[in-house]
Amino acid sequence: MKERxxxxxxxxxxxxAAAISAHERGVRDILLLERDQFLGGIxxxxxxxxxxxxxxxxxxxxxxxxxxxxxxxxxxxDIEISLQSFVTHLNSDKELIYLRPGEMKEVRARxxxxxxxxxxxxREMIHxxxxxxxxxxxxxxxxxxxxxxxxxxxxxxxxxGSGDIGLIMARRFTLEGAKVKAVIEIQKETKGLVxxxxxxLNDFNIPLYLSHKISRIYGKDRVEKVDVIAVDxxxxxxxxxxxxxxxxxxxxxxxxxxxxELIEMAQVKMDKxxxxxxxxxTNKTSIEGLFVCGNAFxxxxxxxxxxxxxxxxxxxAAEYLGYKK
Amino acid sequence: xxxxxxxxIIIGGGVVGCSIAxxxxxxxxxxxxxxxxxxxxxxxxxxxxxxxHPGTQAKSDSLKGRLCVEGNKLIxxxxxxxxxxxxxxxxxxxxxxxxxxxxxxxxxxEAQKLGVENMRIVGRRWLKVNEPxxxxxxxxxxxxxxxxxxxxxRMTYDLSENAAKNGVEIFTNNEVNDIVFKKxxxxxxxxxxxxxxxxxxxxxAGLFADxxxxxxxxxxxxxxxxxxxEFLLDKKRENVVNxxxxxxxxxxxxxxxxxKTSDGNPMVGPTAxxxxxxxxxxxxxxxxKEVLSSVKQMVPSxxxxxxxxxxxxxxxxAGDDFIIRHxxxxxxxxxxxxxxxxxxTAAPAIAKMVCSVLQNNGLTLLRKKDFKRYRAQTAHLFKxxxxxxxxxxxxxxxxxxxxxxxxxxxxxxxxEAIDRGATTLDGIKFRTRAQAGRCHGGFCTxxxxxxxxxxxxxxxxxxxxxxxxxxxxxGKRA
Numbered sequence: 001m002k003e004r005x006x007x008x009x010x011x012x013x014x015x016x017a018a019a020i021s022a023h024e025r026g027v028r029d030i031l032l033l034e035r036d037q038f039l040g041g042i043x044x045x046x047x048x049x050x051x052x053x054x055x056x057x058x059x060x061x062x063x064x065x066x067x068x069x070x071x072x073x074x075x076x077x078d079i080e081i082s083l084q085s086f087v088t089h090l091n092s093d094k095e096l097i098y099l100r101p102g103e104m105k106e107v108r109a110r111x112x113x114x115x116x117x118x119x120x121x122x123r124e125m126i127h128x129x130x131x132x133x134x135x136x137x138x139x140x141x142x143x144x145x146x147x148x149x150x151x152x153x154x155x156x157x158x159x160x161g162s163g164d165i166g167l168i169m170a171r172r173f174t175l176e177g178a179k180v181k182a183v184i185e186i187q188k189e190t191k192g193l194v195x196x197x198x199x200x201l202n203d204f205n206i207p208l209y210l211s212h213k214i215s216r217i218y219g220k221d222r223v224e225k226v227d228v229i230a231v232d233x234x235x236x237x238x239x240x241x242x243x244x245x246x247x248x249x250x251x252x253x254x255x256x257x258x259x260x261e262l263i264e265m266a267q268v269k270m271d272k273x274x275x276x277x278x279x280x281x282t283n284k285t286s287i288e289g290l291f292v293c294g295n296a297f298x299x300x301x302x303x304x305x306x307x308x309x310x311x312x313x314x315x316x317a318a319e320y321l322g323y324k325k
Numbered sequence: 326x327x328x329x330x331x332x333x334i335i336i337g338g339g340v341v342g343c344s345i346a347x348x349x350x351x352x353x354x355x356x357x358x359x360x361x362x363x364x365x366x367x368x369x370x371x372x373x374x375x376x377x378h379p380g381t382q383a384k385s386d387s388l389k390g391r392l393c394v395e396g397n398k399l400i401x402x403x404x405x406x407x408x409x410x411x412x413x414x415x416x417x418x419x420x421x422x423x424x425x426x427x428x429x430x431x432x433x434x435e436a437q438k439l440g441v442e443n444m445r446i447v448g449r450r451w452l453k454v455n456e457p458x459x460x461x462x463x464x465x466x467x468x469x470x471x472x473x474x475x476x477x478x479r480m481t482y483d484l485s486e487n488a489a490k491n492g493v494e495i496f497t498n499n500e501v502n503d504i505v506f507k508k509x510x511x512x513x514x515x516x517x518x519x520x521x522x523x524x525x526x527x528x529x530a531g532l533f534a535d536x537x538x539x540x541x542x543x544x545x546x547x548x549x550x551x552x553x554x555e556f557l558l559d560k561k562r563e564n565v566v567n568x569x570x571x572x573x574x575x576x577x578x579x580x581x582x583x584x585k586t587s588d589g590n591p592m593v594g595p596t597a598x599x600x601x602x603x604x605x606x607x608x609x610x611x612x613x614k615e616v617l618s619s620v621k622q623m624v625p626s627x628x629x630x631x632x633x634x635x636x637x638x639x640x641x642x643a644g645d646d647f648i649i650r651h652x653x654x655x656x657x658x659x660x661x662x663x664x665x666x667x668x669x670t671a672a673p674a675i676a677k678m679v680c681s682v683l684q685n686n687g688l689t690l691l692r693k694k695d696f697k698r699y700r701a702q703t704a705h706l707f708k709x710x711x712x713x714x715x716x717x718x719x720x721x722x723x724x725x726x727x728x729x730x731x732x733x734x735x736x737x738x739x740x741e742a743i744d745r746g747a748t749t750l751d752g753i754k755f756r757t758r759a760q761a762g763r764c765h766g767g768f769c770t771x772x773x774x775x776x777x778x779x780x781x782x783x784x785x786x787x788x789x790x791x792x793x794x795x796x797x798x799x800g801k802r803a
Binding site for chain 2: 127134144150221264
């Protein structure tokens, strides 16, 4: 089995910042494994602006923010970037198996940084009763279909949950000529950033229903309508508050879950509630030399903060490998 | 357009219709199978629990009891021939009291009459070792080793693929609108697309078997849909149980079970409630509550947060037993109706029975010399050894290109599913499990849409979830 000094799993902003910072601290043998065909991760589909204000003191779009790191990392010859590389196994001895088209590879790392990002909570996780027709999308999937593939997933939209992606997608659908009929939030307050509520909903007169939930989805082949109902402080349904909204699309934006199935496989001590490593210090896990950074460690509001903490993860890995400040 | 005469037309492309098609394809006959949906197994079969029952749930003098026990034996051979993953995991019917143990003994005695073998009642000590997550309140269980699990969709697809290889013509998207009974052994079956002439008709139309039967004037049974809601758990809980766990049965159902599945994700359910609408596949909050409270009595560690998916199925119920008979007032017409549980298990035995019913009513069965009995198994990377997987990836680079990250399904497997007949997102999901994991296609749907579009040479905007009006996207961006 081939041995590497540092393996980084992921190719988004967290992985790139960690790789660059570990290199700056002296690590010279770095393998970065990205499952997609490109570096940049989810930033590639975030074509709205709002990135970089803290870190670059500039207002950038997602792809622009990613691009700055991609240019930098490509210029560092000590960092081997392996695209279309999907890690299938990780154990507590820091041995990994990964697949690429045409080959299965095994590698043992002295240190590992996991920057595997997060996934979206699904309709299934928030338990919405009713049917399972076409037209139910996670907000991120809809974002990818519109922004990366040039497709329009639907024309009459109800957004469930007021997370930032949901708010941004409400605006995005509106700009594409679709009608966003409502954003439904079960909590008393929105989950997203205030600026997104203002710029994405208020500016476009999209109604936001706080303390409401959708209680049922209808439609045989494609979504036809949803039931919306008010809830009290304990999330119990309020009598006689139910109403219908006709729509062909339901977007789910009900939060994000760190993707940590690999470290779980490696027996890292996990907080089952949040799906994150139990840790006293940011980026650390119960296994020495195995670090987690970015949205895999905790869900961040801003990519700038991901960059900041992932730089720290790179430094921690370098220190673990014996490189002094 | 009427262009040829068939010997037999089978109506219905579920596991029953496809089992019959495959069995009949052993003989020198001209056969067609008609399915109203865009793909096979999209009706009753798609929501089957995937249990190969041992034959402990039916009366010893019932048709379904006899066919279940026979089917349980036949399925092993078919699974080998067609490369279907069948696992004999065994089942436990659990008892919470001394009174319950008496009931277990009664079930055992009844099953023995049907020829179910090797059953025994096991106590706390055995359960503690062999089924450690079972509630301590379970005092004993009836252990039936011959119960097993299989994928209901893959079984249907593999049977149909082998049938097609042996000459059966399969027409999906062909809903039967009318059947004209001309005279003995002369029928015209009309779909929106064409007219099929045939000597024999086998009605395996599941929920709509009463409607099809009514087209030739046989109206003495009615199919009542009995809804079952099922809840699928994360693969992380794969080993929550080692056997299929049953409570004692009730009058209308086997009760709510903890089911191992051949895909690894345990399943809990189903509920059982008669409904009116044959298309009502909705799930309810009450269904979830009912299932969770029942299974937690048996396996307390199962939690709501383990659930990653849920769905409903409808059992086609026509009284207490299966209806399998030639209709003497309509010579050439065979009804195969009311095939609810244990229909999947019984399917191979039903197929054999239908053959002899046809034979007894004038059909000549001549064995084909060139019957192709075997089907190459579809590979799944994570069900084979590392060395084998390595070799496979080297031979076909697409196995190393993971499309569905949660269930780890490669591009090659998705392409193969399309080669084997998948045309929709659900067709891909049932065959490969891509999009069926914890992210529910959030990450892989885009890629699968593209692969479908490329391989089928259709625009992405015309790809559907499961045919008809279930378009995934509403068009291109303006």
